[in-house]
Amino acid sequence: MLGAVAVVVAGALIAPKFIGQNVHQQVQEQVAKLNEQAGYQASIKQWQQGWFSTQAQIDVHFDMAELDPTSAQELPEFPPLNIQLDIQHGPVLLSSQGLLGLASWQADISGEALRKNLTWTDDLPLYRLSGLTGLFGGHRFTDQIPAFSAAPQPGTTFTFSGYQGSGEIGQSHIQYAGHAASLSGNKGDERRLTVKDLRIQMDADVDMATMMEGGFYDSQAHVGVGEMQLTIPGTASKQAELKGLAINMTTKRNAEKGTGEMLVAYLADAVDVGEYQASELALEVQLQNLNEDVLIEYQQMAKSGSFADPEAMLDYVEEILPILLQDNPALNLSKISVTLPKGKINGYINSQVVNVEDMDGSEWTYKEFWLAHVAVDAKIDADREALLFIAEQHMLKQMQPAIAAGQLDEAQAKQMAQQQAPQMLDMLMQQGLMVETQEGLQSTFTLKDGEGLLNGEPVPLPL
Template sequence: MKKILAVLVFALVAACLVAPKFIAPKHQAKVVELVSNINKAPGYHAAIVTTHSAWFGSENKVQVSFDTTHIDPTIQGGKIEAELIVDTHFGPLLFSKQGVFGWFESTIRLDGEKQRAILLWDENQPLYALSVLSDVTGNIYLADNIPALSNAANTFQFSGYTGQGDITKTGINYQGVLDQLDIVDGYTPVKASGFSLSIELDADLATIMKGGFYDSTTDLSLEQLDIGTDATFSGLNMEMGSSLDKDAQLGSIGLAYLIKDVVYGDFQASDLTLVTELNKLSNQFFIDYKNVSDMLLNDAPVSDDTYAALFDFMQEHLDELLAAKPEFNITDFSGSFPNGRFKATLTSTLADIDTPTMEELSTPEFWLYNMIVNANIEADQALLHSLAEQFVASKIYAPADAPEVKMQTQMIIDGLIQQGLITSEEDQYKSEIHIEDGQGKIYDTEFPLM
């Protein structure tokens, strides 16, 4: 039994000693592949400057730059450069915070020596560090951080950022947090606290890089934002999502904003919500557009010729983009004020039309005559009266609670009801709007839009 145990221990030790020699070339190939992928991105250039290899690890210095003329050709001297150090330990034994076993663990860091001229942070830490661990099944585990930062004048305070995530064959997940950011330079100090980021992409890297649609959710939230001494926003949230109908090959994009509470001087509001969506978007159109865009931008910086080529592509493929009649909807636009609450929704889709030109799409008249729109609005009576009183008061230069203001406000609202533009139901006012063929209609009252 002791001999068997000794043989097993010897085999394990031998494997741990020999395995790094097999892992090293595969890891270096990954680094070369990463550099190659960076070079494929428009405006980016990367090159391995030096490579130092040892039995249990390696170090690569990678020079990365971005030419900002790919965004704006008028920018002078806009090249941004950074040197990244990729420090790697080979498995199978890693003893990392992210796992004990794996093929390798790499730490990618930006030391940021140039940035120390304007920012202060722990001299023993890099400006940015990303830890990447590959386990024995091929999954990637990530952890990154930015240390606490400040400046010499102490007008900028950054509490530090930490994040973690994973990349598997089926998707990418990532979460990051930032406790606090303070900027007190100038007349309007800004303080942000409780920032968090969450990303869930239900697709593999190959699908993501194609540029089409897939199921995803990105959530940004901020517990509180103070601007100056009289503006406070709390419970801020922005959520972006996408999805793909695999059978129809049509994608959707959703964007939602939420502010739990707002105080700005005497103004107060809560539960402010705006939720929008774009539906029935051709997946193949966006894949083809990314391929053409990448090809053009890899060949040369952004220029008039680049825009012209992209313009021609869009014109040639507009029928593909519009065939499914894309929709733009506002599923929730609402909020509460001290005097009441309002809520509105909107749906819109393209009518049956021939393929337009890009010039036609750029004119408001095209959308007025070729979109079918339905909107519903409702507001508490007390809120509408309050808003109308403020409007009337500003026009006649009188206090909002003046008798003449209240009288004119009531006359305006009664007139809207008599014209059939709003209805009164219990404690609410409501309105329904329909737009089609360049004509608008509020309930039964029709009117031209142009």
């Protein structure tokens, strides 16, 4: 019995030394990976390793010319980041996230250089990431940004409530969730912005190494804002309110075909801008059948800065396009939807490359290639009253110069728009652009084998 206890105690005392050596190797590998990215230069400036703990300082510099060559001169110069790293070696830990593990760690970015512009609690860093690495390699972590405020000039203020997040990284699964209560900025009485209830969520069936490669994997991500209010100079009401804003992204991988797909949905529960109101807004952008090897290679070249030369980018496109198109990629606006006070509009526009087998490198530069190898299917359904409203607003916009010159007043312009809007819809139907249905008005378009059909009737293509 005493012998077993002695072995356990000895293991708890000796193991931290070996864990510390492994920590050093892991940090060096991560710094090396960061240096492989274009625009980043990272180095370990200090390293103090003891038996039970390690302290380090890592400096990260940014080269904006490599990150974004086209707009590097317009971007402000970013100060280098100084990361203070504090690691406790396991297996026995005194951590708020657990008592057993390989290591507990905390990375702080002090942000002291920003205190001349921002104000936050003295004893907190601007960003803190802390976590625990389990005995079998998984990670649990939290991150936080403290509440801060700024007054860059008289009459201008900016406040942020702070941000808290947490997540887990497993062998084949990553999840994360973060929240900030509010953000607001004022510039006198002219410009105001308030954002409430910012949320970030991510759930992915992937390991960290695969994610860093940039390939496809099954995942769901969400960025949402509960409410946003802002002023819009030059408008009658000068006030806009948006509720339930969200960007939802889903990715899927087809391992058998070596392809992947991505769906990005832009959503809003309600939008109120002066006289204009809308609800249930949705725009879904879908990419399908994307070659995974091409995507990984593209991202690696982009990270290395290989596309700083536009000619190099064009040469690469000509090289990989035949491979990319053979998988029949698709670009779809899979959902277009909005509800107006007087009706709904919804539809879709789907397009896909088809029947590409052997392709000459220059074929894609000719319109005949795309006519032969692109299929399109599109449909828009709309309530008549909703289209009348849009037509009225279009006409009012055209009349704005006359209103501004005093040739028309607002009441006259609105009356004329209401009278002419039905005529505009009738003209669209006479031209065959729209047809009447039991529910309202509809427009369909298909393109196949180079032939276009508009509402079932052949139509010459404007190419």
